[in-house]
Amino acid sequence: MAARVEAFVRDTVVPFEGDPRRTSHGPKDELVQELRALARDAGVLTPHVLADGEHLSHRDTALVLRAAGLSPLGPLAVNVMAPDEGNMYLLGKAASAEQKGRFLAPLVSGAARSAFFMTEPASEGGAGSDPSMMQTTARRDGNHWVINGRKAFITGADGAALGIIMAKAEDGASLFLVDLPDPAVRVERVLDTIDSAMPGGHAVVAINELRVPADQMLGDPGAGFQLAQIRLAPARLTHCMRWLGACTRAHEIATDYACRRHAFGKALIDHEGVGFMLAENLIDLKQSEVMIDWCADVLDSGALGTAESSMAKVGVSEALMRVADRCVQVMGGTGVTGDTIVEQVFREVRAFRIYDGPTEVHKWSLAKKIKREWKAKQP
């Protein structure tokens, strides 16, 4: 399947990389639908979900998502992009049969997009990296929940058909499944961000007296953080997989440039200053690949993988940033233009070092873990 996805992305998706329907707020849904129709025909749509609704193992997912990532348009074309891929994973694990039929099926078929409403505006002291600061509330009103609050950096909210909203109920943070659009969920603005791969961009959203029927709660009341945990580690890791693909492609483009372009009397790659950068890429790409595989094995063993996915996320995102930066540098002036996807990959990977937890938050939690384990060993 990975080979088929790779062939599809290289042959069919790459030619769309100059399509004008790519905007700074992500590719337009019209382009998304066109690419998905092609993927459906090629038999590579939603390739990580099997016919029976089961997902590929994390290890196999790595192969497929890396292949999909070879173009910034690849993940959305084959329907393995964030946040949908993580949302499908969560619903597959936590939704009731009825919820699956109604909310999960349209995601798996590629007909609809979804958004995960967790983070809140920093300027108002809302929940960012520290989810305990959650300000959005859900109060019970008969057979409904009524949700109020503001959410920020909600990827794909603009144009999503499904929202998974986290809000504080009296039993604690809980998750709610919501059909969109809904007049009570207003996209105030789509942020201008350094990245531009995700359809719908990242939005600031006001939720005002949104009424949600009680049976649209996902899982139990107060189980919000627990459920978010299910999604957390795998979603971090699929980010790594996709961006590994993107940086692999950027490295191919930079290599090709360095082999063709001459300066100061020889091909760029024959200058050690350039050749060494490409060699360093090779090492960083391999390190990223083996870290992903290791963490996928941990998840496949049934472990929650919180610490391991933190380690993988930091190691991989920092390594890929170095790769993307070197690709830009190798290509000189061409590297900072949109003439190839290298420039976009650089911007995407920069954001990746913050999305799903900035590097520092992961280090913080790893340091806590180191201390905890040290203490446990003391007599």
Added chain:
Amino acid sequence: MAARVEAFVRDTVVPFEGDPRRTSHGPKDELVQELRALARDAGVLTPHVLADGEHLSHRDTALVLRAAGLSPLGPLAVNVMAPDEGNMYLLGKAASAEQKGRFLAPLVSGAARSAFFMTEPASEGGAGSDPSMMQTTARRDGNHWVINGRKAFITGADGAALGIIMAKAEDGASLFLVDLPDPAVRVERVLDTIDSAMPGGHAVVAINELRVPADQMLGDPGAGFQLAQIRLAPARLTHCMRWLGACTRAHEIATDYACRRHAFGKALIDHEGVGFMLAENLIDLKQSEVMIDWCADVLDSGALGTAESSMAKVGVSEALMRVADRCVQVMGGTGVTGDTIVEQVFREVRAFRIYDGPTEVHKWSLAKKIKREWKAKQP
């Protein structure tokens, strides 16, 4: 003067940072002209050129340009931006009195913009970092020169009133002063680049049978590289000055954010993981400042400063990249949005590591120099 420029930028220019006339190809000329009118009123327009046409010393220029750089709109508002600032410097040194009156005066008054046509398309094997690969030609035809070729990455070409074009004549590379627009000089496209501060962006330009009167040659026939050298070191250094200002401001914004925003029970800055990044910024900013001052002193002593400006350019651009990157990281999700200029400064500085010679080209020439000096010391 630096204090006045700083006050003007902070009070008058900064409010324009959200102006919609800023585009991905740079601020529109309408916005440029509006800002310059304000600068003229405030007495801070073209502040580095004195009434008698002389320039401030390089050391004093550093103070003024750093102040101008505190906003990405600052340099163009007070008319010290690239490439005009370097072009004014070159014309001041090399133009005849007549040429000064006709070509330099409108630049100094801020009425017009200019472009320097040197680099050529990589895809065609043209001159990039290695100017000896120049393919554009100038042939003599009576009392005119006729120029043909293609130029790439020509900053500000779109909208410029003056072009300084380098072309290979029979005596070697020469420089020509050209009124623009001219139908023989066609902007084929403005590149989509990671940076967006420079009016007119960066263009690919086709020059087809452009006729230039002989008295519009700048300096002597074949003196092109020699003249470009005059501009080279100072232009590198003014880049450093402006971006030092920009990164100083980014650091202020990140500091303010870190002091106000709380997470995990305290202000971000009270987390060492964040506070240390700001401390590292402080050191990198100071190192950049003192490197610039040192190199400015070298230039003020009358030296050409080629190696010194290479050292300053590499040291400063790499240090400022670290600063900009940390500012983004400190601000988390907010750091990758256009809600502050931090995200733009990050993109600009990324390009700066390539513009005016990628880091690697400077290291290459420094290594040559090290060997040369070693050889000279051998008995």
Added chain:
Amino acid sequence: MAARVEAFVRDTVVPFEGDPRRTSHGPKDELVQELRALARDAGVLTPHVLADGEHLSHRDTALVLRAAGLSPLGPLAVNVMAPDEGNMYLLGKAASAEQKGRFLAPLVSGAARSAFFMTEPASEGGAGSDPSMMQTTARRDGNHWVINGRKAFITGADGAALGIIMAKAEDGASLFLVDLPDPAVRVERVLDTIDSAMPGGHAVVAINELRVPADQMLGDPGAGFQLAQIRLAPARLTHCMRWLGACTRAHEIATDYACRRHAFGKALIDHEGVGFMLAENLIDLKQSEVMIDWCADVLDSGALGTAESSMAKVGVSEALMRVADRCVQVMGGTGVTGDTIVEQVFREVRAFRIYDGPTEVHKWSLAKKIKREWKAKQP
């Protein structure tokens, strides 16, 4: 077996870390023999060689050698140290049955040490990273070879019972097995080096009219480089394994220090500036481990693994240098003293970035490979 080696090293070897028979030229042979006797009793001597003379798979070797490396004295105690471990591997692959009985057996039993005589003095233009510069010669004289030359940086030469000498014969570089000591092989001096873990240190050796019977040639005439290749990739990788163990232990020591020592009102580890360094260690150690495992799998598949072992060597040695450096830094003044092994591990790992090919030589060969593979793909 790995668990038994780990227990032996932690319980039995670690107490010798302050033994005065450790010198700046490595542990004295008397100490080596004492430790090996203990290892023999514990059933962990030469643990990577099975009863039938076969070696563990590379993947399993990784576990055992990492455990051995937990103390700088561990590898020599259990007889898996460089260069003997690589020499045993080579003889196991390339020696005749008779040669095995005579030269390999005493190595496997731990009775004797060996040295690999390849590199030559830089000051005389000899072979260092570039083996084609080999100056040592072997000329045929009846049923003997007569070897002349000077070798430098010969690890363990002082005190070795077996030498494997590379010299240029008329058919090309060849390998010779030599009983030591021999008056024709004179240890001119043992170098003072930054590392101090290897018995016998690193010597400069003069070879003067050394006569070697023809049947002591290893493999065929002219097969020297080919045979050295057999040893090359595995030897690089076992270096990685041992130093991963050493840095794992250094990290344990630094963690313990950071959890116990207080400054500025709390335990060091509760300072993010320290806790983050330990978190980074965790990531770098894991990256090293998975890179080693990946490369071991490549070797176990039967591939030569030249490029893969270059990638692993660079990735691992650079990551472990960062780990060792952070451990020193976390421990402050204590970190630069010999009161713990952290200081020694730092010095050893510094040398490791040069031994078995400096980082730059590996990048050089990887860049060549990138170009070669690019070319092969062109139509």
Added chain:
Amino acid sequence: MAARVEAFVRDTVVPFEGDPRRTSHGPKDELVQELRALARDAGVLTPHVLADGEHLSHRDTALVLRAAGLSPLGPLAVNVMAPDEGNMYLLGKAASAEQKGRFLAPLVSGAARSAFFMTEPASEGGAGSDPSMMQTTARRDGNHWVINGRKAFITGADGAALGIIMAKAEDGASLFLVDLPDPAVRVERVLDTIDSAMPGGHAVVAINELRVPADQMLGDPGAGFQLAQIRLAPARLTHCMRWLGACTRAHEIATDYACRRHAFGKALIDHEGVGFMLAENLIDLKQSEVMIDWCADVLDSGALGTAESSMAKVGVSEALMRVADRCVQVMGGTGVTGDTIVEQVFREVRAFRIYDGPTEVHKWSLAKKIKREWKAKQP
């Protein structure tokens, strides 16, 4: 004077770099005295103290100390080494005329060495980077003070004729001038440390009922930290100066090696992988120099320079570590041997990142300052 010091170090001191009286605990005092006699004859002994007892400006001191540092033996030869240089500075500022005659004069004449007893054993929770943890006590007993405690990492204690001891009296931490040796001040052991340039090494010292006449208190009771502050910033900066000299020399040695040694068909320096490292050295050395000069100007202006010297210390020590590391790497196997001073310089600079406050402690205090200044600006 700097030129004379440089000539003396290069011509007279460098030949002693292989002298066997250099030990892992620093050069023996016999060697120190021999070198100082030569310096006295050459008129370069204690060159930073003028005839009237005044010191050179900090800016001029930078030139002299950098020249002295060109050999690891240089600073002790000309008597500008740590801790004596800082101790002379402190006594010059804070000692009474009588104290100067008795304690300072022998230091200035180069006849005696001194030590500063501040830091305490980490293992006992004593004062390290955090001086508030001071455990050594001074109690009044008639006309004497009686001091008890243990000190660790006391540079030059072994062999010193003067001790400046910090202890907690009832009025707070105070400083005492003590003639050494004294049976009440016992050098328990000299630590094995990674560095080896300082005579007497670094000692652990037990102070047991040491009686000090009241007039041997330096300054006022309780003024200990205040007085230590006087010494603090200048002492940090003179460390920077000396190690800049050492790394400048290491760079010269590495350059010479790279220009002479060939591999893979050309001189090492003609390999960009090597040439670029030397170019990076050039930049880092210059950045260090200008940071030192900037901070020296701050001190010469009369400011305390605490923050500025923190910035300089971190910036310079980290830059010089990179330089020393590259020099080792450029020289390959030779770089990790004692055949040149490069290996020693690498070890010394590693320790320098911890001595006088580890990098992290400086960042910590800079972050505090950033927050303080931000607060001061809020309305």
